[in-house]
Amino acid sequence: MTNSSTSVPLNYLNHQTGLWSWLSSTDHKRIGLLYMYSITIFFCVAAILGLLMRIEKIAPGQTIMSAQTYNGMFTIHGIIMIFIVVIPGLAAVFGNILLPIMIGAKDVAFPKLNLFSWYVYITGAFLGLYSQFANGHSPDTGWTFYVPYSAEASSNVVIALTAAFVLGFASILTGLNFIVTIHRMRAPGMTWFRMPLFPWSLYATAWIQILATPIIGITLLMVIAERTFHIGFFDPALGGDPVLYQHLFWIYSHPAVYVMILPAMGVVTEIFPTFSQKPVFGYVPIVFSSMAIALVGYFVWGHHMFTSGMSYESRWFFSFLTFLVAIPSAIKVFNWLSTMYGGSVDLKPPLLFAISFIFLFTIGGFTGLTLGSLATNIQLHNTDFVVAHFHYIIFGGMGFAFFAAIHYWFPKIYGRMYNFKWANISWGFLFVGFNLLYFPLFVIGIQGMPRRYFDYDPKFQTGEMLSTVGAFILIAGLFMMLANLIYHSRKGAVATANPWHGVTLEWQIPSPPPHENFDEVPVITRDPYIFDNPQTN
Amino acid sequence: METLFNQGSNLAEAVDRAFIFIFAISFIFTIGITVLMIYILVHFSRKKNKNPKQFSHNTKLEVIWTVVPLIIVLMMFYYGWVGFAPMRQVPADAMPVTVIGRMWSWEFDYGNGKVSKELVLPFNKNVKLNLVSRDVNHSLFIPAFRVKEDVIPGYENYMWFRPIMKGTFDIYCTEYCGLAHSAMLSKVIVLDSLEFKQWLTELKVPDNLPDPPGLVIIKANACITCHSLDGSKVIGPTFKGLYGRKTLVVTESGDKEIEANDEYIKKSITDPNAEQVKGYNKGLMQSYKEKISAEDLDKIVDYFKISVETK
Numbered sequence: 095m096t097n098s099s100t101s102v103p104l105n106y107l108n109h110q111t112g113l114w115s116w117l118s119s120t121d122h123k124r125i126g127l128l129y130m131y132s133i134t135i136f137f138c139v140a141a142i143l144g145l146l147m148r149i150e151k152i153a154p155g156q157t158i159m160s161a162q163t164y165n166g167m168f169t170i171h172g173i174i175m176i177f178i179v180v181i182p183g184l185a186a187v188f189g190n191i192l193l194p195i196m197i198g199a200k201d202v203a204f205p206k207l208n209l210f211s212w213y214v215y216i217t218g219a220f221l222g223l224y225s226q227f228a229n230g231h232s233p234d235t236g237w238t239f240y241v242p243y244s245a246e247a248s249s250n251v252v253i254a255l256t257a258a259f260v261l262g263f264a265s266i267l268t269g270l271n272f273i274v275t276i277h278r279m280r281a282p283g284m285t286w287f288r289m290p291l292f293p294w295s296l297y298a299t300a301w302i303q304i305l306a307t308p309i310i311g312i313t314l315l316m317v318i319a320e321r322t323f324h325i326g327f328f329d330p331a332l333g334g335d336p337v338l339y340q341h342l343f344w345i346y347s348h349p350a351v352y353v354m355i356l357p358a359m360g361v362v363t364e365i366f367p368t369f370s371q372k373p374v375f376g377y378v379p380i381v382f383s384s385m386a387i388a389l390v391g392y393f394v395w396g397h398h399m400f401t402s403g404m405s406y407e408s409r410w411f412f413s414f415l416t417f418l419v420a421i422p423s424a425i426k427v428f429n430w431l432s433t434m435y436g437g438s439v440d441l442k443p444p445l446l447f448a449i450s451f452i453f454l455f456t457i458g459g460f461t462g463l464t465l466g467s468l469a470t471n472i473q474l475h476n477t478d479f480v481v482a483h484f485h486y487i488i489f490g491g492m493g494f495a496f497f498a499a500i501h502y503w504f505p506k507i508y509g510r511m512y513n514f515k516w517a518n519i520s521w522g523f524l525f526v527g528f529n530l531l532y533f534p535l536f537v538i539g540i541q542g543m544p545r546r547y548f549d550y551d552p553k554f555q556t557g558e559m560l561s562t563v564g565a566f567i568l569i570a571g572l573f574m575m576l577a578n579l580i581y582h583s584r585k586g587a588v589a590t591a592n593p594w595h596g597v598t599l600e601w602q603i604p605s606p607p608p609h610e611n612f613d614e615v616p617v618i619t620r621d622p623y624i625f626d627n628p629q630t631n
Numbered sequence: 632m633e634t635l636f637n638q639g640s641n642l643a644e645a646v647d648r649a650f651i652f653i654f655a656i657s658f659i660f661t662i663g664i665t666v667l668m669i670y671i672l673v674h675f676s677r678k679k680n681k682n683p684k685q686f687s688h689n690t691k692l693e694v695i696w697t698v699v700p701l702i703i704v705l706m707m708f709y710y711g712w713v714g715f716a717p718m719r720q721v722p723a724d725a726m727p728v729t730v731i732g733r734m735w736s737w738e739f740d741y742g743n744g745k746v747s748k749e750l751v752l753p754f755n756k757n758v759k760l761n762l763v764s765r766d767v768n769h770s771l772f773i774p775a776f777r778v779k780e781d782v783i784p785g786y787e788n789y790m791w792f793r794p795i796m797k798g799t800f801d802i803y804c805t806e807y808c809g810l811a812h813s814a815m816l817s818k819v820i821v822l823d824s825l826e827f828k829q830w831l832t833e834l835k836v837p838d839n840l841p842d843p844p845g846l847v848i849i850k851a852n853a854c855i856t857c858h859s860l861d862g863s864k865v866i867g868p869t870f871k872g873l874y875g876r877k878t879l880v881v882t883e884s885g886d887k888e889i890e891a892n893d894e895y896i897k898k899s900i901t902d903p904n905a906e907q908v909k910g911y912n913k914g915l916m917q918s919y920k921e922k923i924s925a926e927d928l929d930k931i932v933d934y935f936k937i938s939v940e941t942k
Contacts, residue, residue: 161810162915231915236807242784243767243809330785336768337783370675373687401770402781403788406719410712417704424700425693431667432692436684440677449668456664460657467707469649469714473777476770476805540650542774544805547813551801623687630681 105509105606120205121609126190127507128212130500133179133187134576136219140174141572143167148531148565151558154550161548165234168546170226172237173254177261178219180492181350184357185303186215186268188499189296191507193272195600195607196290198281198616203274211267218260225253236546238347241328241339245320252321255314262307262314265353269303272296281599283618287381290598290622291374294381295360298388302349302356306392310346313339337402344395352391354488355455356384358495359426362448365502366430368596369445370437371628376429377621383422390419400471409468416466423459427452438630442594443517447498450525454490458483461536476546478557479539482532490528497524500579505589509606512582520578523571530564595629598622639775639800639821640792645714646777652710656703718778721791725759728752732762732769732782734856735811737802744836750819753827754797762788766853770806773819781806794821810866810915811856845934848927852919866915868908874935880906896935897928 106123116124147167150157159167190208194201202208226232233254235244244251276297280289316327317339326332328339367374374380396404396412404412430452439445461483464470474480505511534557539545543554550558592601599616600607638644674680728750729740739750752758762771762782769782771790780790804815822830842850849855849870857866868878876891886909889895898905900923903916923931 160912161813162912165807165810165812234809240768240807243807246767330783335785337786370683372683373685375687375689376693377687379693401779403783403786406716409715413711414708417708420704421697421701425697427664428693428696431664431671432689434668434671434675436680436686437675438677438680438683439672439675441672449672452668453661453665456661460653460661463657463704463707464650464653467649467653467711467714469646469711469718469777470653471711472715472718472779473646473650473774475779476772476807542772542801542803544772544803544813546807549813625683625685628683628685630677630683 103604104608105604106609107508107606109609118209120201120209122190122194122202122205122208123507123607125208125212126187126192129182129186129190129215132212132216132219133183136174136178138572138576140171140179141569143171143174145565145569147171148562150548151550152562153559154552154555156549162231162234164548165236165546166226166232169233169236169254170222173222173225173258175488176237176350177258178215178222180354180488181261181265182215182268183354183492184361184496184499185272185296185299185353186211186264187496188292188361188503189268189272189299189357192503192600193275193293193296194279195603195611196293196598197276197279197284198599198612198618199275199279200610200612200615202271203278204271207267208271211264211271214260214267215264218257218262218264221253221257221260225250225257228253238343239314239317240343241317241320241334241336242330244317245329252318255318259311259314262311265303266307269300269307272300273304276300281616281618285618287378288618288621291363291377291380291384292357292360295356295363295384298384299353299356302353302388302391306346306349306353309342310350313342313346316342337399337404340399340402341395344398345392348395348398349388349391351484351487352387354492356387358451358455358492359384361495361499361502362430362451363426363433364596364598365444365448365498366433367437367623367625368502368594369440369442369448370434371440371595371625371630372433372437373621373623373625374429375432375435376425377623379425380429383425386422387419390415390422394419397466397471400468401475413466413468413471417463420459420463420466423455427456427459438628443512443514443521444498444502444594446518446521447494447501450521451491451494451498454486454494454528458486458490461486473542474539476544477539478535478543478545481545482535482539485532485535490532494524494528497521497575502594503600504579504583505593506600506605506607508583508586509589509604510582510584510586511589511593512578512586516574516578520571520575523567523574525571527564527566527568527571531561531568532564534558534560534564597625637775637796637798637800638777639773639794639796639798639819640777641795642714642718642792643775643777645717649707649710649714653707656707718790718792721759721789722757725757725791726753727759727761729761729763730771730782731765732771732804732808732815733765734767734809734853735804735815737771737804737815737817739817741831741834745831745834746837747834749817750802751827751830752794752819752821753824754794754821756824757791757793759789759791762786762790767808768806769804769808769815772803772805773800774803775800776819779805794819797821797823843934843937845930845932845937848923848931849934852923857916867911870935870938872939874932874939879909881909882906891935893932896932900928900931 106121150159150164228250233251319325320327326334328334328336394416396408397416400409538554538557589605591605731738739747764782764784772779776792778790778792780788800819802817859865859869862869862871873891879886880889901920
């Protein structure tokens with residue numbers, strides 16, 4: 095252990111100490127870490143809930159929990175994962191830590207608002223947890239809160255909805271902060287098209303956050319009003335329209351998928367050039383495909399509702415638009431492959447996670463096309479195929495990109511390096527476990543196994559059982575990875591400022607970065623991904 | 632006997648054609664991308680390639696990989712649309728059956744008061760299902776027929792198909808509807824048209840004696856979704872033979888034996904968790920204090936009394 099504070103230069107981690115110095119910090123890097131630690135804890139809780147659900151489904155009938163418990167569990171698993179982990183996820187953690195550095199700024203535009211956003215987030219997160227325990231029973235509506243059930247169910251739906259509403263505010267404030275930061279605080283000489291691609295993806299994301307999130311906020315308030323004052327927006331017994339709720343819900347929740355995946359795409363776009371020592375292929379198309387996804391993503395929500403009784407015309411039109419939104423994603427995949435092609439490719443842990451991202455995202459994307467097609471959607475809608483599809487996108491995509499990001503920026507964040515061997519082993523468990531957990535769900539989904547089923551026909555048991563085995567392997571990999579990272583964040587070998595030989599700005603400052611990032615404001619004179627002197631040793 | 636990929640209805644073939652087209656393309660591309668990725672990792676590994684090329688554009692390539700996927704996805708859209716369009720065009724001669732979904736059972740109404748718990752249909756005859764919900768959203772899914780449509784209160788949703796295979800097929804509810812969602816199951820039974828006619832003739836019309844007032848209130852509050860009338864154990868204890876029954880209940884101060892008299896029954900409705908019958912879960916039932924008036928409580932108790940006496 096060589097951690098003598100006298101020899102370590104001052105940086106954002108050690109320039110102030112004590113819990114309060116963290117809880118009151120307006121430093122974007124510290125706020126990013128606050129988000130990271132809270133998100134990691136919530137992620138582990140929800141992952142364990144997921145494992146418990148998988149154990150319940152290892153055999154038909156009741157195994158370890160009652161139907162009511164199971165229904166409550168998939169609801170809170172969804173609420174935590176979607177609203178507390180995945181939506182803030184990459185943007186709040188790595189966006190906060192890296193966005194200002196990557197554009198050559200000392201902080202975000204509104205540092206105090208940034209800290210406030212974290213407190214709003216934590217308030218929402220704890221409200222979400224509270225909704226599970228208050229009055230002795232948990233909400234059981236699923237994270238989608240469909241009315242009329244959510245307007246009638248006797249459990250703590252109002253608290254859960256309020257939690258989602260509060261979390262939405264944190265999301266809006268972060269988005270606003272990032273947009274202003276990117277517009278106003280880029281270093282001198284950093285024109286829009288000299289900005290690295292992770293900031294670009296955050297920019298596209300931020301617009302979705304501030305434009306789409308208010309819609310879910312209003313919708314959740316409407317459900318609360320419906321439950322409390324019996325107004326009749328959605329409940330047909332009161333003259334309302336239950337499908338209107340589904341429209342409003344998905345107008346937000348579909349773009350929210352892009353809030354999750356766009357920063358993930360941004361992360362891997364940073365990793366491929368560094369580990370190939372080669373410029374990003376097709377910088378401009380990547381920028382425009384991000385913005386295109388953000389834009390077209392607003393107009394495809396109806397594909398969640400192909401069986402809801404929408405008009406024939408809206409069904410085929412939403413299907414058509416859904417296929418269009420696939421194109422920018424496909425372009426990005428080809429760009430990533432071409433970035434590596436001809437490079438000097440170094441398969442270090444961050445790249446291993448990044449290429450797994452491509453593989454899993456490709457499967458998630460293609461199964462998404464199967465769901466976007468009308469005829470096949472009718473068969474697959476609300477089956478386990480959908481569950482498998484969105485886990486491939488959200489966990490295989492956003493989750494693996496998050497793992498890639500932490501393995502990539504870890505030496506920058508902590509100034510130390512994790513153990514590569516253990517990173518690779520835990521990757522193996524995660525990758526094998528992931529596919530074993532979710533792939534069988536595609537198969538039983540095609541055969542007709544509905545989602546959110548506590549009990550099932552014995553003919554689906556093989557798939558369900560394989561899936562449960564996969565869940566154990568995945569969880570094992572997860573804790574292995576966490577142990578490797580947590581241990582080495584304090585005890586790992588000291589990392590250099592630029593261990594991967596990256597060329598973006600974050601690699602040009604010490605690891606960990608100083609409190610105010612740059613001693614001198616950098617002046618940008620050229621494109622972000624130029625490798626004058628590729629390091630291939 | 633149901634196998635995995637029965638094409639049980641006239642609509643299934645076109646749906647499966649879309650499946651095969653999309654899966655084939657997806658499979659080819661996923662394998663292609665993966666193989667290319669592995670090739671790059673091996674061929675351009677740092678050990679082998681010390682001089683990374685520094686190109687970053689290739690307009691021709693970029694146009695190709697924008698246009699080709701665009702054409703492919705438009706073809707996917709087309710196949711999906713062609714497989715779907717006939718599902719919305721109901722033939723004029725389709726036999727109407729009203730499907731009633733409620734928490735957590737299906738009912739199939741053939742008109743003239745003839746109601747069945749299973750969807751019995753004649754072979755090779757067009758049928759239109761009118762979907763009605765009595766409470767929350769449900770969804771009628773018959774995997775072997777490749778049909779699914781949500782059953783939404785206040786909406787006149789429908790589906791149609793022609794069964795082209797005799798046998799028994801699963802029906803699932805595929806819109807989450809609460810506690811026993813996964814038990815909201817039924818069967819489609821496809822018979823010869825003669826067999827079907829016979830079945831329909833023999834289907835009993837339930838005697839339409841009006842329910843006693845207490846039972847009307849019980850049904851209106853959906854009590855029977857959790858408490859059966861026929862003695863079967865559902866979520867809560869059955870109503871059959873309730874009045875005067877002696878049971879063990881769990882209270883805050885421990886277990887005790889009670890008799891289900893007027894007072895206990897009323898208390899169970901207004902404060903269900905205070906004295907919960909042992910063996911059932913607390914917290915599932917809400918209080919009906921605000922929803923059922925004192926007068927109605929009396930009617931419910933009267934119903935329980937009468938139903939015990941008449942047994």
